[in-house]
Amino acid sequence: MINLGLSLYSKGISPDKACTKVSAGLLSLVCDCAVSVRVLELHPFKFFLQLKLCSRSGMFARLNVKLRPARRQAQLSWRHRTQIRGRSDTSATFHLHEDCLELSYGGTPMRFNYVWLRDHCRSAASYSSDTHQRNVDTGSIELSIRPDRTTVEDGHLVLTWPDGHLSKYSLSWLAENSYEVKKQSAVQPRILWNSDIYKKADMPSAKYNKFMSSDDELKKFLQHYLQYGIAFVDDVPATVEATEEVTKRVSLIRETTYGRMWCFTSDFSRGDSAYSQLALDRHTDTSYFQEPCGIQVFHCLKHEGSGGRTLLVDGFYAAEKLRQKSPENFELLATVPIRHEYIEETEGHRNHITGIGPVLNVYPWNNEVYLMRYNNYDRGVLNTIPHDTVQRWYVAHRELTAELRRPENELWVKLTPGKVIFVDNWRVLHGRESFTGLRQICGCYLTRDDVINTARCLGLQALS
Numbered sequence: 001m002i003n004l005g006l007s008l009y010s011k012g013i014s015p016d017k018a019c020t021k022v023s024a025g026l027l028s029l030v031c032d033c034a035v036s037v038r039v040l041e042l043h044p045f046k047f048f049l050q051l052k053l054c055s056r057s058g059m060f061a062r063l064n065v066k067l068r069p070a071r072r073q074a075q076l077s078w079r080h081r082t083q084i085r086g087r088s089d090t091s092a093t094f095h096l097h098e099d100c101l102e103l104s105y106g107g108t109p110m111r112f113n114y115v116w117l118r119d120h121c122r123s124a125a126s127y128s129s130d131t132h133q134r135n136v137d138t139g140s141i142e143l144s145i146r147p148d149r150t151t152v153e154d155g156h157l158v159l160t161w162p163d164g165h166l167s168k169y170s171l172s173w174l175a176e177n178s179y180e181v182k183k184q185s186a187v188q189p190r191i192l193w194n195s196d197i198y199k200k201a202d203m204p205s206a207k208y209n210k211f212m213s214s215d216d217e218l219k220k221f222l223q224h225y226l227q228y229g230i231a232f233v234d235d236v237p238a239t240v241e242a243t244e245e246v247t248k249r250v251s252l253i254r255e256t257t258y259g260r261m262w263c264f265t266s267d268f269s270r271g272d273s274a275y276s277q278l279a280l281d282r283h284t285d286t287s288y289f290q291e292p293c294g295i296q297v298f299h300c301l302k303h304e305g306s307g308g309r310t311l312l313v314d315g316f317y318a319a320e321k322l323r324q325k326s327p328e329n330f331e332l333l334a335t336v337p338i339r340h341e342y343i344e345e346t347e348g349h350r351n352h353i354t355g356i357g358p359v360l361n362v363y364p365w366n367n368e369v370y371l372m373r374y375n376n377y378d379r380g381v382l383n384t385i386p387h388d389t390v391q392r393w394y395v396a397h398r399e400l401t402a403e404l405r406r407p408e409n410e411l412w413v414k415l416t417p418g419k420v421i422f423v424d425n426w427r428v429l430h431g432r433e434s435f436t437g438l439r440q441i442c443g444c445y446l447t448r449d450d451v452i453n454t455a456r457c458l459g460l461q462a463l464s
């Protein structure tokens with residue numbers, strides 16, 4: 001098997017369509033191969049596809065030549081990256097440096113710290129493959145440890161330590177877990193979207209009965225959710241109870257100051273603008289929590305009036321646009337912590353909650369955005385920034401706001417009774433237009449870890 005990573009630059013073609021076309025192109029040209037193509041990582045103007053090729057001949061060079069016409073057939077341009085993670089290339093070389101072991105395998109040079117290697121020994125004495133827990137006492141490893149003997153045997157790196165302990169690591173495991181590979185990989189492959197991209201993807205909604213009974217349907221739903229940050233279930237009975245059942249199929253419900261399941265109308269019963277008929281600009285919810293709620297569920301149970309459409313904006317799409325246009329402004333929003341605050345003083349409800357963190361939260365090893373806090377209503381006093389940075393912060397915030405407010409980035413959806421929407425509150429901003437009449441919405445927040453856990457247990461790549 002050969003894994004290829006292709007960097008493709010979009011010319012108005014959706015990633016899903018590109019997958020289909022590249023796959024078809026390959027199959028017509030490389031007929032002795034089993035081919036699978038999937039979107040690995042997506043940015044506004046380019047996306048990475050992972051191609052898996054199982055070739056009886058195993059001749060990569062021949063396949064690589066044939067990939068080019070396949071790319072032409074897909075009418076896509078590609079540029080710099082044809083990254084080979086060659087399972088067919090089992091050769092490995094290593095070099096022992098003073099501070100690390102350098103391993104070259106599958107075309108990727110990787111460096112492993114010696115303490116790290118002892119710490120990650122997978123022998124039964126060091127690690128339980130039953131509980132997947134570490135047995136080795138990391139605090140007892142000599143920080144100057146070096147292996148006495150190093151060999152590569154049968155696809156494994158084998159180290160003998162000074163105390164005679166033997167560690168054996170499969171080369172593929174080392175490759176998958178090396179920093180060098182991780183820094184080139186998306187933690188969570190996503191398809192970033194504006195309104196046009198999302199509509200053209202034509203993602204189907206799950207259907208209530210099948211969703212409740214079929215794990216395959218749940219898996220498809222979660223795959224859509226992980227890729228786009230939003231997903232729908234249709235034909236749900238318009239009750240709080242049925243909505244709760246649907247959400248429990250995915251995750252535990254996260255109880256907050258609003259309760260487990262909340263149900264609101266425009267009765268101003270809580271000290272929050274959500275409980276009015278006013279339009280609400282795009283925002284993420286609970287930015288004032290130290291860990292903002294990961295997923296939000298909405299179900300419009302009743303609306304006797306006009307207006308009230310829901311606005312959805314992919315915040316990560318806007319963030320990537322900002323990164324391309326103004327990397328220094330992106331960097332500022334990703335490093336300066338600010339405060340969000342919720343103060344409620346209504347009859348029966350007194351709350352004062354604060355959360356601190358930057359607008360953009362980025363994994364430092366691969367620069368992938370994983371959480372956005374954007375709520376101009378709930379942003380607290382800006383007193384965490386030195387005076388000589390405040391102006392630059394406002395400029396950066398304005399530029400991100402401009403991206404978020406581009407009409408082409410706005411997806412407007414009319415929520416109707418029966419249609420339940422799941423929104424990734426770490427990524428997708430929501431808002432609404434003003435409305436008239438009685439409008440009753442129910443929903444809840446979900447525990448992010450549990451949603452990801454469900455997806456992972458169904459075999460999906462779900463890591464954040």
Ligand SMILES: [Fe+2]
Pocket residue numbers: 274283284285430
């Ligand atoms: Fe909200």
